[in-house]
Amino acid sequence: MNLEEKDKAYIWHPFTQMKGAATPIHIERGEGCYLYTADGKKYIDAVSSWWVNIHGHANAYIAEKIYEQSKQLEHVIFAGFTHTPAILLAEKLLQILPAHFAKVFYSDNGSTSVEVALKMALQYWYNKGEKQKTKIIALENAYHGDTFGSMSVGERNTFNAPFDPLLFEVYHIPVPTEKNIDTCIQKLHKLASQNNVAAFIIEPLVQGAAGMQMYDPDELDLLINIAQKHDILCIADEVMTGFGRTGKNFAIEHIQAQPDIICLSKGITGGFMPLAVTVCTEEIYQAFYDDEQSKAFFHGHSYTANPLSCAAALASMELLVSENCQQQIQYIYNSHLAFSNRIRRNKSVKDVRVTGTIIAVELNTPEGSSYFNTIRNSIYDFCLSKGVLLRPLGNVIYIMPPYCITQTELEIIYNTIEEVIAHHQEKLINDNLQYATD
Ligand SMILES: Cc1ncc(COP(=O)(O)O)c(C=O)c1O
Numbered sequence: 135m136n137l138e139e140k141d142k143a144y145i146w147h148p149f150t151q152m153k154g155a156a157t158p159i160h161i162e163r164g165e166g167c168y169l170y171t172a173d174g175k176k177y178i179d180a181v182s183s184w185w186v187n188i189h190g191h192a193n194a195y196i197a198e199k200i201y202e203q204s205k206q207l208e209h210v211i212f213a214g215f216t217h218t219p220a221i222l223l224a225e226k227l228l229q230i231l232p233a234h235f236a237k238v239f240y241s242d243n244g245s246t247s248v249e250v251a252l253k254m255a256l257q258y259w260y261n262k263g264e265k266q267k268t269k270i271i272a273l274e275n276a277y278h279g280d281t282f283g284s285m286s287v288g289e290r291n292t293f294n295a296p297f298d299p300l301l302f303e304v305y306h307i308p309v310p311t312e313k314n315i316d317t318c319i320q321k322l323h324k325l326a327s328q329n330n331v332a333a334f335i336i337e338p339l340v341q342g343a344a345g346m347q348m349y350d351p352d353e354l355d356l357l358i359n360i361a362q363k364h365d366i367l368c369i370a371d372e373v374m375t376g377f378g379r380t381g382k383n384f385a386i387e388h389i390q391a392q393p394d395i396i397c398l399s400k401g402i403t404g405g406f407m408p409l410a411v412t413v414c415t416e417e418i419y420q421a422f423y424d425d426e427q428s429k430a431f432f433h434g435h436s437y438t439a440n441p442l443s444c445a446a447a448l449a450s451m452e453l454l455v456s457e458n459c460q461q462q463i464q465y466i467y468n469s470h471l472a473f474s475n476r477i478r479r480n481k482s483v484k485d486v487r488v489t490g491t492i493i494a495v496e497l498n499t500p501e502g503s504s505y506f507n508t509i510r511n512s513i514y515d516f517c518l519s520k521g522v523l524l525r526p527l528g529n530v531i532y533i534m535p536p537y538c539i540t541q542t543e544l545e546i547i548y549n550t551i552e553e554v555i556a557h558h559q560e561k562l563i564n565d566n567l568q569y570a571t572d
Protein backbone atom coordinates (compact mmCIF):
# COMPACT_ATOMS: atom_id res chain seq x y z
CA MET A 135 0.00 0.00 0.00
CA ASN A 136 1.17 3.53 -0.64
CA LEU A 137 0.73 6.17 2.06
CA GLU A 138 -2.58 7.39 0.65
CA GLU A 139 -3.97 3.86 0.80
CA LYS A 140 -2.63 3.37 4.30
CA ASP A 141 -4.29 6.61 5.43
CA LYS A 142 -7.60 5.33 4.07
CA ALA A 143 -7.08 1.89 5.58
CA TYR A 144 -5.98 2.93 9.07
CA ILE A 145 -7.16 6.45 9.92
CA TRP A 146 -10.47 7.92 11.05
CA HIS A 147 -10.23 11.71 10.56
CA PRO A 148 -11.97 14.25 12.84
CA PHE A 149 -15.12 16.16 11.87
CA THR A 150 -15.34 14.09 8.68
CA GLN A 151 -18.03 11.85 7.18
CA MET A 152 -15.54 9.26 6.00
CA LYS A 153 -17.94 7.83 3.41
CA GLY A 154 -17.31 9.74 0.22
CA ALA A 155 -14.70 11.95 1.85
CA ALA A 156 -12.13 13.41 -0.52
CA THR A 157 -8.63 11.98 -0.16
CA PRO A 158 -6.93 14.17 2.45
CA ILE A 159 -4.20 16.43 1.15
CA HIS A 160 -0.86 15.06 2.26
CA ILE A 161 1.28 17.86 3.62
CA GLU A 162 4.99 17.24 3.71
CA ARG A 163 6.25 20.44 5.23
CA GLY A 164 5.29 23.94 6.25
CA GLU A 165 7.06 27.26 6.24
CA GLY A 166 5.63 30.61 7.31
CA CYS A 167 2.09 30.88 5.96
CA TYR A 168 2.58 28.05 3.48
CA LEU A 169 1.87 24.31 3.55
CA TYR A 170 3.68 22.21 0.91
CA THR A 171 2.70 18.84 -0.57
CA ALA A 172 5.19 16.23 -1.73
CA ASP A 173 4.19 16.81 -5.36
CA GLY A 174 5.09 20.48 -5.26
CA LYS A 175 1.74 22.17 -4.56
CA LYS A 176 1.54 24.88 -1.93
CA TYR A 177 -1.33 26.38 0.03
CA ILE A 178 -1.57 29.58 2.06
CA ASP A 179 -2.88 28.51 5.45
CA ALA A 180 -5.47 31.29 5.83
CA VAL A 181 -7.05 29.66 8.90
CA SER A 182 -3.84 28.99 10.84
CA SER A 183 -4.64 25.24 10.85
CA TRP A 184 -7.72 25.32 13.09
CA TRP A 185 -6.66 28.68 14.55
CA VAL A 186 -3.56 27.45 16.37
CA ASN A 187 -0.66 28.47 14.19
CA ILE A 188 -0.21 32.12 15.14
CA HIS A 189 3.44 32.55 14.08
CA GLY A 190 3.39 30.50 10.87
CA HIS A 191 4.58 26.96 10.24
CA ALA A 192 7.92 25.53 11.35
CA ASN A 193 8.91 28.72 13.14
CA ALA A 194 12.66 28.28 13.68
CA TYR A 195 12.75 29.98 17.10
CA ILE A 196 10.00 27.82 18.63
CA ALA A 197 11.48 24.68 17.03
CA GLU A 198 14.88 25.47 18.55
CA LYS A 199 13.40 25.99 22.03
CA ILE A 200 11.55 22.66 21.86
CA TYR A 201 14.72 20.91 20.72
CA GLU A 202 16.75 22.42 23.57
CA GLN A 203 14.09 21.39 26.08
CA SER A 204 13.85 17.87 24.63
CA LYS A 205 17.53 17.28 25.42
CA GLN A 206 16.91 18.36 29.01
CA LEU A 207 13.55 16.90 30.06
CA GLU A 208 10.76 15.65 27.79
CA HIS A 209 8.17 14.94 30.47
CA VAL A 210 7.67 14.51 34.18
CA ILE A 211 4.63 13.66 36.29
CA PHE A 212 3.11 16.99 37.39
CA ALA A 213 1.72 15.94 40.78
CA GLY A 214 4.42 16.11 43.43
CA PHE A 215 6.91 17.34 40.80
CA THR A 216 7.41 20.51 38.83
CA HIS A 217 9.82 21.93 36.23
CA THR A 218 11.24 25.21 34.98
CA PRO A 219 9.25 25.67 31.72
CA ALA A 220 5.92 25.25 33.58
CA ILE A 221 6.97 27.72 36.29
CA LEU A 222 8.25 30.32 33.83
CA LEU A 223 5.24 29.97 31.56
CA ALA A 224 2.79 30.43 34.46
CA GLU A 225 4.72 33.54 35.50
CA LYS A 226 4.72 34.87 31.93
CA LEU A 227 1.00 34.25 31.44
CA LEU A 228 0.16 36.01 34.69
CA GLN A 229 2.31 38.96 33.57
CA ILE A 230 0.41 39.42 30.32
CA LEU A 231 -3.08 38.52 31.62
CA PRO A 232 -5.19 41.13 33.49
CA ALA A 233 -3.77 41.54 37.00
CA HIS A 234 -6.65 39.93 38.92
CA PHE A 235 -5.74 36.43 37.71
CA ALA A 236 -3.54 34.49 40.13
CA LYS A 237 -3.28 30.72 39.51
CA VAL A 238 -2.61 28.68 36.39
CA PHE A 239 -4.02 25.14 36.00
CA TYR A 240 -2.50 23.18 33.10
CA SER A 241 -4.18 20.76 30.68
CA ASP A 242 -3.76 19.94 27.00
CA ASN A 243 -6.62 21.04 24.74
CA GLY A 244 -9.35 23.66 24.55
CA SER A 245 -12.27 21.38 25.44
CA THR A 246 -10.46 20.20 28.55
CA SER A 247 -9.62 23.75 29.61
CA VAL A 248 -13.37 24.42 29.53
CA GLU A 249 -14.13 21.16 31.34
CA VAL A 250 -11.65 22.23 34.04
CA ALA A 251 -13.23 25.70 34.28
CA LEU A 252 -16.72 24.22 34.73
CA LYS A 253 -15.56 21.74 37.37
CA MET A 254 -13.56 24.48 39.13
CA ALA A 255 -16.62 26.75 39.26
CA LEU A 256 -18.96 24.00 40.43
CA GLN A 257 -16.59 22.75 43.11
CA TYR A 258 -15.87 26.31 44.24
CA TRP A 259 -19.50 26.63 45.39
CA TYR A 260 -19.57 23.04 46.67
CA ASN A 261 -16.48 23.68 48.81
CA LYS A 262 -18.06 26.87 50.14
CA GLY A 263 -21.14 24.91 51.22
CA GLU A 264 -23.44 26.40 48.56
CA LYS A 265 -24.34 23.04 47.11
CA GLN A 266 -27.49 24.32 45.40
CA LYS A 267 -25.34 26.20 42.86
CA THR A 268 -25.17 23.59 40.13
CA LYS A 269 -26.50 25.36 37.03
CA ILE A 270 -24.56 27.02 34.24
CA ILE A 271 -25.67 29.87 31.98
CA ALA A 272 -24.26 29.97 28.44
CA LEU A 273 -24.89 31.96 25.28
CA GLU A 274 -26.99 30.63 22.41
CA ASN A 275 -24.97 29.29 19.44
CA ALA A 276 -21.95 28.75 21.69
CA TYR A 277 -19.21 26.23 20.95
CA HIS A 278 -16.95 25.27 23.84
CA GLY A 279 -15.61 21.88 22.73
CA ASP A 280 -16.38 18.19 22.37
CA THR A 281 -16.15 16.70 25.85
CA PHE A 282 -19.41 16.10 27.73
CA GLY A 283 -19.24 19.22 29.89
CA SER A 284 -18.17 21.48 27.05
CA MET A 285 -20.84 19.97 24.77
CA SER A 286 -23.44 20.59 27.47
CA VAL A 287 -22.70 24.32 27.59
CA GLY A 288 -22.62 24.54 23.77
CA GLU A 289 -25.52 25.00 21.40
CA ARG A 290 -27.54 21.79 20.99
CA ASN A 291 -27.25 20.84 17.32
CA THR A 292 -26.50 18.05 14.84
CA PHE A 293 -22.98 17.62 16.22
CA ASN A 294 -24.08 16.66 19.71
CA ALA A 295 -27.60 15.28 19.00
CA PRO A 296 -26.61 11.63 19.67
CA PHE A 297 -25.56 12.62 23.19
CA ASP A 298 -28.37 15.03 23.94
CA PRO A 299 -30.07 12.85 26.58
CA LEU A 300 -26.78 12.68 28.48
CA LEU A 301 -25.89 16.39 28.40
CA PHE A 302 -26.64 18.27 31.62
CA GLU A 303 -29.23 21.02 31.71
CA VAL A 304 -27.87 24.47 30.89
CA TYR A 305 -29.68 27.82 30.65
CA HIS A 306 -29.02 29.58 27.36
CA ILE A 307 -29.49 33.30 26.82
CA PRO A 308 -29.26 35.16 23.49
CA VAL A 309 -26.00 36.68 22.29
CA PRO A 310 -26.35 40.33 23.37
CA THR A 311 -26.78 43.07 20.78
CA GLU A 312 -27.73 46.72 21.07
CA LYS A 313 -31.28 45.73 20.07
CA ASN A 314 -31.91 42.74 22.33
CA ILE A 315 -29.85 43.78 25.34
CA ASP A 316 -32.94 44.53 27.48
CA THR A 317 -34.31 41.03 26.83
CA CYS A 318 -30.91 39.50 27.64
CA ILE A 319 -30.68 41.45 30.88
CA GLN A 320 -34.20 40.46 31.91
CA LYS A 321 -33.53 36.82 31.15
CA LEU A 322 -30.22 36.85 32.99
CA HIS A 323 -31.76 38.60 36.02
CA LYS A 324 -34.53 36.02 36.20
CA LEU A 325 -32.18 33.05 35.97
CA ALA A 326 -29.63 34.56 38.33
CA SER A 327 -32.27 35.33 40.98
CA GLN A 328 -32.95 31.61 41.43
CA ASN A 329 -29.67 31.45 43.38
CA ASN A 330 -28.77 28.11 41.84
CA VAL A 331 -26.35 29.27 39.12
CA ALA A 332 -22.65 28.51 39.58
CA ALA A 333 -21.22 30.07 36.43
CA PHE A 334 -21.85 32.07 33.28
CA ILE A 335 -19.65 31.04 30.34
CA ILE A 336 -18.98 33.13 27.25
CA GLU A 337 -16.79 33.31 24.16
CA PRO A 338 -15.92 37.01 24.49
CA LEU A 339 -16.54 39.20 21.39
CA VAL A 340 -16.40 36.41 18.79
CA GLN A 341 -18.32 33.13 18.68
CA GLY A 342 -15.97 31.21 16.41
CA ALA A 343 -17.59 27.94 15.41
CA ALA A 344 -21.01 29.66 15.27
CA GLY A 345 -19.76 31.39 12.11
CA MET A 346 -17.49 34.10 13.52
CA GLN A 347 -20.47 35.90 15.05
CA MET A 348 -19.19 39.10 16.63
CA TYR A 349 -20.74 41.21 19.37
CA ASP A 350 -19.88 44.35 21.29
CA PRO A 351 -17.87 44.67 24.48
CA ASP A 352 -20.37 47.12 26.05
CA GLU A 353 -23.22 44.61 26.11
CA LEU A 354 -20.92 41.88 27.35
CA ASP A 355 -19.77 44.14 30.18
CA LEU A 356 -23.38 44.65 31.27
CA LEU A 357 -24.09 40.91 31.38
CA ILE A 358 -20.91 40.01 33.27
CA ASN A 359 -21.59 42.75 35.82
CA ILE A 360 -25.11 41.47 36.44
CA ALA A 361 -23.92 37.86 36.77
CA GLN A 362 -21.16 38.79 39.21
CA LYS A 363 -23.56 40.92 41.29
CA HIS A 364 -25.60 37.72 41.72
CA ASP A 365 -22.53 35.78 42.86
CA ILE A 366 -22.15 33.88 39.62
CA LEU A 367 -18.61 33.12 38.47
CA CYS A 368 -17.83 34.27 34.94
CA ILE A 369 -15.78 32.05 32.64
CA ALA A 370 -14.19 33.63 29.56
CA ASP A 371 -13.54 30.90 27.01
CA GLU A 372 -10.68 32.47 25.05
CA VAL A 373 -9.53 29.21 23.49
CA MET A 374 -9.99 30.84 20.09
CA THR A 375 -9.81 34.58 20.87
CA GLY A 376 -6.69 34.44 23.07
CA PHE A 377 -3.18 35.50 22.07
CA GLY A 378 -3.83 38.46 19.81
CA ARG A 379 -6.73 37.25 17.70
CA THR A 380 -9.01 40.18 18.59
CA GLY A 381 -6.27 42.80 18.25
CA LYS A 382 -5.31 42.72 21.94
CA ASN A 383 -3.57 39.83 23.68
CA PHE A 384 -6.91 38.75 25.18
CA ALA A 385 -10.48 39.63 24.15
CA ILE A 386 -11.34 40.50 27.75
CA GLU A 387 -8.94 43.44 27.48
CA HIS A 388 -11.70 45.07 25.40
CA ILE A 389 -14.09 45.02 28.38
CA GLN A 390 -14.12 46.64 31.83
CA ALA A 391 -15.51 43.63 33.71
CA GLN A 392 -13.18 41.03 35.15
CA PRO A 393 -14.14 37.41 34.45
CA ASP A 394 -13.16 35.03 37.26
CA ILE A 395 -11.77 32.25 35.06
CA ILE A 396 -10.17 32.27 31.61
CA CYS A 397 -9.61 29.26 29.30
CA LEU A 398 -6.71 29.39 26.83
CA SER A 399 -5.33 26.94 24.29
CA LYS A 400 -4.99 26.93 20.46
CA GLY A 401 -2.42 29.73 19.82
CA ILE A 402 -0.65 29.16 23.13
CA THR A 403 2.22 27.11 21.66
CA GLY A 404 2.08 28.70 18.21
CA GLY A 405 0.63 25.41 16.92
CA PHE A 406 3.64 23.27 17.85
CA MET A 407 2.40 21.24 20.82
CA PRO A 408 -0.93 20.49 22.55
CA LEU A 409 -1.37 22.65 25.66
CA ALA A 410 -4.11 24.51 27.50
CA VAL A 411 -4.51 26.47 30.70
CA THR A 412 -7.40 27.45 32.91
CA VAL A 413 -6.45 30.52 34.92
CA CYS A 414 -8.41 31.70 37.95
CA THR A 415 -8.44 34.31 40.70
CA GLU A 416 -6.89 33.91 44.14
CA GLU A 417 -10.40 33.85 45.62
CA ILE A 418 -11.32 30.73 43.66
CA TYR A 419 -8.01 29.05 44.53
CA GLN A 420 -8.57 29.78 48.23
CA ALA A 421 -11.84 27.83 48.23
CA PHE A 422 -9.80 24.70 47.46
CA TYR A 423 -6.82 25.51 49.71
CA ASP A 424 -7.75 23.74 52.91
CA ASP A 425 -6.72 21.28 55.59
CA GLU A 426 -9.45 19.01 54.32
CA GLN A 427 -8.08 16.74 51.55
CA SER A 428 -11.55 16.40 50.01
CA LYS A 429 -11.55 20.09 49.05
CA ALA A 430 -8.63 19.57 46.62
CA PHE A 431 -9.22 19.82 42.89
CA PHE A 432 -9.02 16.18 41.80
CA HIS A 433 -8.37 16.68 38.13
CA GLY A 434 -5.34 16.08 35.93
CA HIS A 435 -4.08 14.32 32.82
CA SER A 436 -0.99 12.29 32.00
CA TYR A 437 0.45 15.05 29.80
CA THR A 438 -0.41 17.93 32.15
CA ALA A 439 2.14 20.77 31.71
CA ASN A 440 4.31 18.76 29.33
CA PRO A 441 7.73 20.48 29.39
CA LEU A 442 8.09 20.51 25.59
CA SER A 443 4.66 22.16 25.29
CA CYS A 444 5.56 24.71 27.97
CA ALA A 445 8.88 25.48 26.26
CA ALA A 446 7.03 25.99 22.96
CA ALA A 447 4.51 28.27 24.69
CA LEU A 448 7.23 30.34 26.33
CA ALA A 449 8.86 30.88 22.93
CA SER A 450 5.48 31.65 21.37
CA MET A 451 4.74 34.24 24.11
CA GLU A 452 8.11 35.91 23.50
CA LEU A 453 7.28 36.24 19.82
CA LEU A 454 3.73 37.41 20.54
CA VAL A 455 4.72 40.33 22.74
CA SER A 456 7.51 41.45 20.39
CA GLU A 457 7.02 44.80 18.67
CA ASN A 458 7.13 43.17 15.27
CA CYS A 459 4.29 40.74 16.05
CA GLN A 460 2.13 43.44 17.66
CA GLN A 461 2.63 45.62 14.57
CA GLN A 462 1.67 42.69 12.32
CA ILE A 463 -1.55 42.21 14.29
CA GLN A 464 -2.46 45.88 13.77
CA TYR A 465 -1.50 45.70 10.12
CA ILE A 466 -3.70 42.61 9.55
CA TYR A 467 -6.60 44.40 11.26
CA ASN A 468 -6.20 47.47 9.04
CA SER A 469 -5.94 45.30 5.91
CA HIS A 470 -9.10 43.42 6.87
CA LEU A 471 -10.93 46.73 7.40
CA ALA A 472 -9.86 47.97 3.95
CA PHE A 473 -10.91 44.66 2.36
CA SER A 474 -14.27 44.74 4.15
CA ASN A 475 -14.96 48.14 2.57
CA ARG A 476 -13.95 46.76 -0.83
CA ILE A 477 -16.61 44.03 -0.78
CA ARG A 478 -19.27 45.32 1.60
CA ARG A 479 -21.62 46.70 -1.04
CA ASN A 480 -21.69 43.58 -3.17
CA LYS A 481 -25.24 42.18 -3.37
CA SER A 482 -24.19 38.62 -2.70
CA VAL A 483 -22.47 39.67 0.53
CA LYS A 484 -24.92 39.57 3.42
CA ASP A 485 -22.48 40.81 6.05
CA VAL A 486 -18.77 41.48 6.61
CA ARG A 487 -17.44 41.44 10.16
CA VAL A 488 -13.98 42.30 11.43
CA THR A 489 -12.52 41.90 14.92
CA GLY A 490 -8.74 42.17 15.14
CA THR A 491 -7.11 39.61 12.86
CA ILE A 492 -10.41 37.86 12.08
CA ILE A 493 -12.58 38.76 9.12
CA ALA A 494 -15.82 36.95 8.28
CA VAL A 495 -17.68 37.29 4.99
CA GLU A 496 -21.23 35.97 5.11
CA LEU A 497 -22.76 35.21 1.73
CA ASN A 498 -26.40 35.63 0.78
CA THR A 499 -27.80 32.26 -0.24
CA PRO A 500 -31.32 30.94 -0.70
CA GLU A 501 -30.55 28.28 1.91
CA GLY A 502 -29.96 30.90 4.56
CA SER A 503 -27.18 30.86 7.14
CA SER A 504 -26.20 27.45 8.40
CA TYR A 505 -23.09 25.35 8.99
CA PHE A 506 -24.53 22.76 6.61
CA ASN A 507 -25.11 25.23 3.78
CA THR A 508 -24.14 23.30 0.65
CA ILE A 509 -22.24 26.27 -0.79
CA ARG A 510 -19.47 25.50 1.69
CA ASN A 511 -17.96 22.57 -0.20
CA SER A 512 -17.73 24.31 -3.56
CA ILE A 513 -16.07 27.36 -1.97
CA TYR A 514 -13.62 25.13 -0.10
CA ASP A 515 -12.64 23.26 -3.27
CA PHE A 516 -12.41 26.43 -5.33
CA CYS A 517 -10.10 28.14 -2.81
CA LEU A 518 -7.87 25.06 -2.63
CA SER A 519 -7.63 25.08 -6.42
CA LYS A 520 -6.33 28.64 -6.07
CA GLY A 521 -3.76 27.57 -3.49
CA VAL A 522 -5.60 28.98 -0.47
CA LEU A 523 -6.76 26.95 2.52
CA LEU A 524 -10.02 28.45 3.74
CA ARG A 525 -12.59 26.35 5.64
CA PRO A 526 -15.93 28.17 5.38
CA LEU A 527 -18.39 27.64 8.21
CA GLY A 528 -21.43 27.04 5.97
CA ASN A 529 -21.96 30.27 4.03
CA VAL A 530 -19.44 32.19 6.16
CA ILE A 531 -15.94 32.50 4.72
CA TYR A 532 -13.44 33.72 7.27
CA ILE A 533 -9.72 34.49 7.40
CA MET A 534 -7.72 33.95 10.58
CA PRO A 535 -4.14 34.09 9.32
CA PRO A 536 -0.80 33.47 11.02
CA TYR A 537 0.55 36.84 12.18
CA CYS A 538 3.64 36.54 9.95
CA ILE A 539 1.49 36.87 6.83
CA THR A 540 2.73 39.38 4.24
CA GLN A 541 0.73 41.92 2.28
CA THR A 542 1.20 39.87 -0.89
CA GLU A 543 -0.13 36.72 0.76
CA LEU A 544 -3.12 38.58 2.23
CA GLU A 545 -3.89 40.02 -1.22
CA ILE A 546 -3.89 36.51 -2.71
CA ILE A 547 -6.48 35.45 -0.10
CA TYR A 548 -8.60 38.59 -0.60
CA ASN A 549 -8.53 38.19 -4.38
CA THR A 550 -9.58 34.55 -4.05
CA ILE A 551 -12.53 35.57 -1.88
CA GLU A 552 -13.46 38.28 -4.37
CA GLU A 553 -13.47 35.65 -7.10
CA VAL A 554 -15.76 33.48 -4.96
CA ILE A 555 -18.09 36.44 -4.46
CA ALA A 556 -18.11 37.31 -8.18
CA HIS A 557 -18.75 33.70 -9.14
CA HIS A 558 -21.47 33.43 -6.53
CA GLN A 559 -23.11 36.64 -7.78
CA GLU A 560 -23.07 35.36 -11.35
CA LYS A 561 -24.58 32.05 -10.29
CA LEU A 562 -27.24 33.74 -8.21
CA ILE A 563 -28.31 35.70 -11.27
CA ASN A 564 -28.07 32.78 -13.71
CA ASP A 565 -29.88 30.33 -11.50
CA ASN A 566 -32.43 32.87 -10.41
CA LEU A 567 -31.54 32.34 -6.79
CA GLN A 568 -31.43 28.57 -7.16
CA TYR A 569 -27.66 28.37 -6.71
CA ALA A 570 -27.80 26.46 -3.53
CA THR A 571 -29.83 23.59 -4.90
CA ASP A 572 -27.27 22.47 -7.50
C1 LIG B 1 -14.17 28.90 21.95
C2 LIG B 1 -13.68 27.49 21.89
N1 LIG B 1 -13.64 26.76 23.01
C3 LIG B 1 -13.19 25.49 23.02
C4 LIG B 1 -12.78 24.87 21.86
C5 LIG B 1 -12.29 23.45 21.89
O1 LIG B 1 -10.92 23.43 21.69
P1 LIG B 1 -10.19 22.05 21.26
O2 LIG B 1 -10.59 21.81 19.84
O3 LIG B 1 -8.74 22.33 21.42
O4 LIG B 1 -10.67 21.00 22.19
C6 LIG B 1 -12.83 25.58 20.65
C7 LIG B 1 -12.43 24.94 19.39
O5 LIG B 1 -12.67 25.42 18.33
C8 LIG B 1 -13.29 26.92 20.67
O6 LIG B 1 -13.37 27.65 19.55
